[in-house]
Amino acid sequence: MLLKPSFRALHPALLGVIVLALVAAAGCKRTDYRRRADRDVDGILQEKTAGTLWQTPPGNHVYPDPRSRFYDPTATDCPSLPNPTPILNPYPIPPLATGDPLEPPPNIDLVSGERKPDDELPGGDSPESIETPEGLQEAIDPPLLESLAPEGVDSLQIVPIPESAWEPLPESCLNRMFEFTSIQAEYERSFGHPAPQGSKDIPRVTLENIMELALINSRAYQTRKEALYTTALRLTGERYQYDLNPRPFNNGSAANYQNFRSGGATIDTLGIPTSVGVQKSLSTGGQFLASFANDVVLTFNGPQGFTADIGSALLFDFQQTIFQTDIQLEPLTQQERDVVYAARDLIRFRRGLFRDLSAQYYNLLLSYRSIEIGTQDYFSNQRAFLQGRAEYTEAGRLPRVQVDQFEQNALRSRSELVASCNNMETSLDRLKLAIGVPPEMPFNLRLTELEALSTTDQLTVAQQLVRRTQAELQTQHQTSRVAPIALLNAAAVLTERLLDIEKLASPEGKPRSALTEVASRLAVLEARNQADVKRAVLDEETFAEDKRQSQLRPQAGDSPEATALDSPLRAYLRTVDVIESLLVLSYRSLEAEAMQQSPNAPQGPLGADPRRDQLKRFAKEFAAVNSKMDSAVENRELGKIRGIKDEATVLLGKAEQLATESTTWLISGDRQAFLGTVEATVAEVIQLSEEVISQSDSALPKVDVEEEEAMMTALVQRLDLMNRRAELADSRRAVKLAADDLRSIMDLRATHILRTRDDANTPFDFSLNDSETRLSLALDTPLNRRNQRNVYRLALIDYNRTLRNLIESEDTVKLDIRQDLRQLRLRRDQYEIAIASAALAYERVVSTRMQLQFAIKDVVARDFLEAQQAYTAALSSVARQHIAYILDRIELFYDMEGIQLDSTGFWVGLEDDSLQPPVNLDFRGTNPFPYGHLVPGLRYSKEILSTE
Template sequence: MAERSALGRGYDIGRLRLEPAPGSRLADPFDPDRPPKPPDDPAAAILMDHPYKFRGSKRWGKDGYADSIEPIGWETALAPDDKGVVKLDQNKAVEVALLNSREYQTALENVYLTALGLTLNRFEFDLRWFGRNATTYTHTGNSSLPTESNRLASTTDVGFERNLAAGGQLLVDFANSVTYEYTGGAVGGVRSNLLLSLTQPLLRNFGRQVRLEGLTQAERDVLYAVRDFARFRKQFYVSVATQSGGYLSLLLATQTLRNSQANLKRQEETYRLYNELFRGGRASVVELDQFYQSLQAARQDVIDTRTSLENAKDQFKLTLGLPPRLPIDLDDSPLDQFILVDPALERLREQLEEFQRVRLRELDAPPSLDVLRKAFADLRELAGGGPAAVRSAAADLDAFGRQLDRPERPGDDPEQRDRDRATYTSLKTALTEAGDDLAKFTRRIEKDSTAVTEATRKEGWEAVVQDAKFLLTALDGVITVQTQSRIYRIELPEIDILEEPAMAFAKANRLDLQNRRAQTTDAWRKVTVTANALRGGVNVVGTANLVTDADHDKPFNFAGEASSYSVGLQFDAPLNRLAERNAYRASLVTYQRSKREFVALSDQVELQIRQDLRELARLRPSFSIARQQVLSAARQYENTRLTLLGPGGRKGPNDATSLQLLQALSTLLAQRNALAANFIQFEQRRLQLLLDLEELQLDDRGFPTNAQPRPPARSGDRDGRGTPSPGLPAAPAPRPLAPRGPVVP
């Protein structure tokens, strides 16, 4: 296998050791030549102990008994935490799969078995020595002469056979016979003969192209197996790390669950708010029922999404070679960019909304002076978080601005860049205004709190309710700026690959296409080989049999008068060749099929590249559209909330606000899911493109060395193999495993 993996680019197959590494679930801790008896099925064990009417062997347990088929304690190699949970990031998941995957181990064993068959084909043309001995003691007759005989005979053969590349066969056999007769006095004799035989076909089975066909095919089959496994390693990495059912798919399911949970949280908040509005006569029972039904639907969505995620995790464990019962915890840090609001700001808004709901419960009766003063104190404390909220939003807005300062890249839409700059300018203005409002409302809260007295309780109560609305409105403005800034900061990697050079690159480097091209040549060779079988048989046969002198007991005293020599021709007329005729005709058909299969695979490669590029081209604007839709849905939700909670909110029962809010919540959930799905799908398709181009390269561990985009090649660039480079990733030095990695390594 090492010979074949060194033949060309991309044939590396990683570890050549067949046995799984210690710590693998597949490892065998016992002596492979003398393994202990594994646990047996109780019913089948009876048939092993008593097959039919016989007593079974008692030696089956001579090497001991194993308590389990899989090694005990293999889980410790996964380094679980004190609760038994295995922490997985993308790199760790691939590492675990390479260590424990049954499919990966089977694929490696298939390469080994193919190489094992080659050793037999090679041995066929090696010098094959043999050495045999037969020693026999024979007694005949009774105790008296001359009928009694007691003879000891020992015959030894030593020699070798050799198949020649042109179809000949050579045999050299030295035979020595020693006899000893005990009866009637010791009488013995030694005889030897040296046989040399050579058979050389001249027509049928003649020539290297025929005789070496089996060896040639076996050599090439090992190369094909190495290529197949090299490609399997890449497909295995992609399937574990990114594709459907892989790590990225789990992250998408996780983000979908997050979005559903966020939607449920908003639904619960809105339902509580409508409860208070209903009690105050500002919402009808129909509206309350609508939000209750929407809340229940959101709860069901969370349940369904969580169940789907857990099912996907269990299926992923099987891909890694782990039992579904083993708890895992995914590193979801790559999803941090989809957290659109700083958790601290989210908590501050929740506290303000809860403060406002408490005020709504007070209905038309102003609270006591102590309660009112406590309310102002709480509101002042909440207002104190305003500057930190502005700083948090400003940091994200500045990062968005730095994106806009980058040089224009190929494929950028100038009109979209202008719109983004206009958005940035308006967000900067909005943040300044929201910051000023927060400062102004903080001062107003301080002023209103000092003015409250027993005589002004009603005015103070109205002031605290109004101040809370103003403060919440200003905070919503800050959150809106941060949300939009973070949405704009989510970007897809740049890929600029031209179709024509990409196809040329793939056709020159795809391992499966190389195999198919070579197999077409295999089918072509078989036409000549099967045609040779139709010929008549003409063999030249020569033998020399040198025998020792019968009058001397000297094993190497060959006598010319006792030796014989022969040479001749053997002829087999081609009168019965129906089976060979059929094989020949079948080889012609197989060759034509093989050519069609190569063309079909070549077309399939073109189709894959075109689909990859077309899908990437589709996903990029789809991502931009999804981003704009999330922005629109977020603005719609925030504006509808302001109608309910803002300082000018005057909602009456049965107006359109409730329906608008329900639609906004539903749209926001759908668009946040679409944005995450577009991002993940782009990453999956991008890595699939590298795989389809055969540009994805792995190190000895099975991790990619070139999965990051690079600038496209200039016109006329070559990649060193005479193939136009389509602007593919460069290969940086392998990186060690990191506990928290990016979405793709």
């Protein structure tokens, strides 16, 4: 009869043990715990960053991107160790949202940066497709044919670079050189076949691709994301303490079996203690604890036989500190603020990553540009050496020391070229390391932006050349003593440079019809002036010959052959010169007239014109007379020379008639009318150049922001300064907490315990008759606070140090802004100087080369070498200053917190030169809580509340 009540009493306790055992055996899967942590962290980040200046980008979770090198495809909660066998280049570039690096670049206009439709691509005839007018090729001698070639055909033969000059260059350097079409053309000129091209499978990336790859693979960026996640994860633990939650331990049951002997008897007992409890941190800094404890002791063979002793207790415990409340609230307070700090640091790091990778990218573009410039410098010095060696060997015009100087300069330029290639490869590997891809991975930059920058620089240099040439032409134009040929030559050079600008600036790559018209008219006027000069020489020599023949008789001893060959042959040669110049004049005039009548028609062969057929017939007739004279001289048929000379005189009249008929539309009247036409044409060229100059701006875009506004904007918007101000509040709060430790420690504690009745032997039959209430007040007087005193003093020092650091940070930001603006102004000035220097160096190279070729006195090889080096240095300086300006502009926006990145980490404002830094002077609107938030709902002291 006693056993039944005992088992009935045991039933609830045993049931609880069974339930706890099942819960303990099942538990939660590790995946569930991970996902819960992710949900809690995502909620905190959304709460702390949504709608703020430091809002984290979408998809900024802590998991590596599936396209990343360090993405683990195995189970997240039970990862497998990777294969430890080292391999090279295990990572191909994945598909990117910013474009496929294996696709060819789009058709981008190099000046505007906009994509061009296929029907707007540069077209027109290439120099090889421009035909020589039919009939003139076989009727006119090659020198004359060159002078009659249509405008745009290069009549100067470019000396190919010998194969021996290519062989010493390393293959890796050649591969980089062949990135440029100008160097490919040099190679084809040297070897007669196209330059070898690298594999099409090698990716060509842009800055957008680089940034996206960095966000995927950057180890430093992944560490920053994990730091933010870790900070938010710690906050989830602190927040959980302020919810009513089970205790982390001592929630469970046990089974304790005991066997012992007492008085010769064996006693077996089984104890089953069970406990469960909940706890909560209070907003006042106190702690609340509630626990249930059950103890079941079963005695199987005691003196009274089988017995059961069951007892339970409910405990309610409340603890509250009196003077150290803020200390108890501090862990949650600091963790709440740390999440905001980490989010700001992450956004600031992303922008800094863009700045740093942009610097590496643009410096790499500069390295590519230096390779192109260095290659052209090497080729130029190589050609100078070949020409100098030929002049030394064949003609003896140059001393050996000057030839050695040419060779030495060629070796120097080759050495610098190879060094530039090597430096570029090293910089490229460092960029790969920075974005997290293997350094051995094949990797190229897409040079579309470099081509755009180079085109802009070339256009600016061309504009500067126009300014210089226009100034010189205006000076000559205002001087009455300048010969017409000098005016025409200067106007022709100016027109040619204006055409260069139009070809660079026009999206279609075609010059404007007005400039082409003027160029064709100048060519006609130059030909007319040349014909007049040669005609004057012929008339003067004819008059002098007639006078000499009338005054002198042949002297004894003069051979009849010499007398017969003297004046008629000389007169014939002068006549031929005049006829050739008149042919050039006629052809150019017909071409210019046709262009004027159809200004939009492409420049090329003349259309159907009867005068064209007449000119062709005359050219054949003239060629026949030339052939007769060559035969007469070769066969010593001296008697025919005078007759052939007379035929040439007749042809001269026809040539003059043809020239008159073909130039009537432009030149009519006497020499004075011709000079008037020259005057009007030169004035028109000057007017056109002024229009081009007025529409061009050689300077880089100006950053239009006041220094004080820029500094204040940075102080308002900088995320790192927001953290520094909040950290100052943390230091101030630490002073209060250290001061609390100096006070007495007074804790209030209230405990109430409910127990079950001793005679009931049930686990849940609680009675107030078996309860206990305890109230305690503990006081610890501050008799020894030496260590706390030291901590307090250090907290005061730390606060002052943090205040100084904040002031220093603000001053550093202002210094950076001032330096950025100063550097931008300097870069614009240096760029203009570099442009002027490049234009001057170009003219210096051209003039020095011509003077050296014509053996002008006091001009030696060293002069040309110095001019060439100055030109190379000037071109490098132009590119360097331009890229430095771009990087300084990025730095200014970064320092003003004006860079807004898209989801791939790219700043679209980089492509907008007109974009100005945003000015924001609203400090309170941007920083409504400049010292950060305290946790709402917690009962802080007034002193702590004052630090918010």
